[in-house]
C-alpha cells in the first residue's frame with residue numbers, strides 16, 4: 001500500500017514521453033487520471049492504454065499556455081473524480097538558440113509554457129487541495145497527503161543554447177519550494193525533479209526525426225548528441241520508465257515528509 005490507489009492525479013503533457021509514462025505508472029497504482037496534452041491523438045492513446053489496464057482517466061486537449069488551463073484541469077478533476085491529490089507537470093518543449101540570436105518570441109514562448117504553465121496548473125490545483133484539506137481540518141481530521149511534482153531539468157543549472165529553457169526550469173524550482181512552504185500546514189508536499197537526458201523526442205537525434213513544435217525543430221543534432229551520450233557516466237540516456245519511477249515514489253505515502261526537494265535523475269551526470 002503506497003497510498004496512491006484512489007487518488008486523483010492531474011498530469012500535463014501526458015500524451016508522450018515522460019508525462020505519458022507517469023500517467024500510466026500512476027494509473028497502474030490505481031490513481032484516477034486527469035490527462036492533458038496539446039495534441040489530441042497522443043492524449044487519446046494514453047487514455048486507451050489506461051483503460052486497457054483497467055484504470056480510469058479523462059482527458060483535456062489544450063495548451064498549458066492558455067490562461068484558464070489551471071481552472072479547466074482542476075474543474076475536470078473535481079467534476080470527474082471529486083478532488084485533486086496529485087499533480088505532475090510535464091507539458092513542454094524546447095526551442096533552442098544561442099542568446100545572441102534568441103528572439104523575444106523564442107524567450108517568451110518557453111517561459112509561457114514551462115514556467116507560467118506550471119504556475120497556473122499548480123495554483124489552481126493547489127486551491128482545490130487547500131480547500132479540501134481545510135474542510136478536513138475543520139472536521140477535526142488530518143488531511144490526506146497530497147503531492148505536487150514539477151519538472152525541472154539539469155539545464156536549469158545552465159546549458160548552451162538554452163537561456164530561455166534554463167531560466168524557466170530554474171524558476172520552476174523556486175516556485176515549487178514556495179508551494180512546499182505554503183502547502184505544509186495542509187499536508188500538501190511539493191517537489192521538483194531535474195532530469196538529465198531521457199529518451200524522448202526532445203533528446204533524439206534531430207536528423208532521425210521530423211518532430212517539430214511550431215517553429216521549433218525538436219531533438220539534438222546527431223554529432224552533438226553522440227558526444228553528449230559519450231560523456232554520460234552510464235554511456236546511455238535514461239528511459240521514460242526510469243524517469244517516471246522516482247515520480248511515483250514522490251506521489252506516494254513513502255514521501256509524505258519529503259517537501260521542497262529537487263531530485264536529480266540523470267545517472268550521475270551531475271557529478272563531474
Ligand SMILES: NC(=O)c1ccc[n+]([C@@H]2O[C@H](COP(=O)([O-])OP(=O)(O)OC[C@H]3O[C@@H](n4cnc5c(N)ncnc54)[C@H](O)[C@@H]3O)[C@@H](O)[C@H]2O)c1
Pocket residue numbers: 012013014015016017018019036037038039042062063064065089090091092093113151152153154194195196197198199200201202203
Ligand atoms: N527528455 C529529456 O531528456 C528531458 C530532460 C529534462 C527535462 N525534460 C522535461 O520533461 C518534460 C517532458 O518532456 P519529454 O521529454 O517527455 O518530451 P515529449 O515531447 O516526449 O513530451 C512532452 C509532451 O508535452 C506536450 N506539450 C508540449 N507543449 C504543450 C502545451 N503547450 N500544452 C500541453 N501539452 C504540451 C507535447 O505534445 C508532448 O506530448 C518537459 O517539461 C521537458 O522539458 C525532459
